[in-house]
Amino acid sequence: MESGIDIYLNSIRLICPNLTDPELSQYASKLTFRELKKKELFLQSGKVQKAIGFITKGLIRSFFIDQYGNEITVGFYSEGDYATHYPAFIAQQPSSYSIQCLEPTTMALLSFEDLQWIYKQFPAFEKYGRLIAEEILKRQQARIESFIFQPAEDRYLDFISRQPTLFNRISLSHLCSFLGIERQTLTRIRQKLAHQ
Template sequence: MEKSYQQYLEDYLQSFVNLSSEELTLFRSQLSIKEYAKKDFFFESGEIQIKMGFVCKGLLRRYYINEKGKTITTGFVKENEYATDYPAFIQQRPSKYYMECLEPCIIIELAYDDIQVGYTNFKSHERYGRLIAEKVLTIQTDRVESFLFDTAEQRYLNFIKDNPGLINRISLTHLSSYLGIERQSLSRIRSKIAKK
């Protein structure tokens, strides 16, 4: 049976184990939950992202469109991850990215203004904000370093290792764009690995 929205919210709140009852009450009052259909956008390029999203169910893709009109995938956001362009979000400036649902999604949302209220009133909220920032920064840094230090094949193998099961949920076109290689090259890499 499908979880209720309330159960998704309660499961999410359970991850914040050190919050006082007062903090939990505030946090619970600030959260909202929303369903998105496949191909809906959580936010689009040029928009200011006013809500942080925590993905309960579904999969999103972050991408931008370059000066030649080509779509470049820069990330995937799955269950138990945050849907955000974090640097733009914390500065409340327009994003350069699109965040599109590849599957129907259920997302818990927390508004930027409410996050600031939490930071002002509770030290633990600052700690959780820092942990989210560290996680997002690590993901972005790992991606940049993979282009600097890894071969295309290593990037593919690392993606599979770090994202078990995700390979069956995304298209080869999106994956090849994310890995920075042509689709034909990705097919060759996959064939080569399959023969090992």
């Protein structure tokens, strides 16, 4: 069975195949691993995220609390994703979001300081960082545009097609919050689709 460090380094190799073994070895030497329980917070809103987390096992959600005290889910991240509020992380400013484990989760952690050190020592990793940042930006933009251009049913269908393995791992209340719809609306959409 693949170890957490192998999972992480292989995911880096997929994106940047030109990184050398010594470079990856140096990168790996800066990593620490953390196991979190279900419902445990990786990041609390209002706090500065000191390390970026790569999920080797498990599932997390990112959320904020609105002015009425409701938790609004803005993202789900599973194996192979990063646990981060990236703009706040790179600026080392307090995050507006909390990041919570929905399952027992294992993460490879790299501190902000070590990430900066890696970039200075090994410029090839800057390309990796840029590509990850671009992927995060594309996902955020797609989410914003889904609320502008898509009706609720299309947002639901899009989620199912993009994240087919997540559907049975998350609660309906978290899914409704993420899609920006009431539970009754989701029930209606699912009933309609079941009869098509």
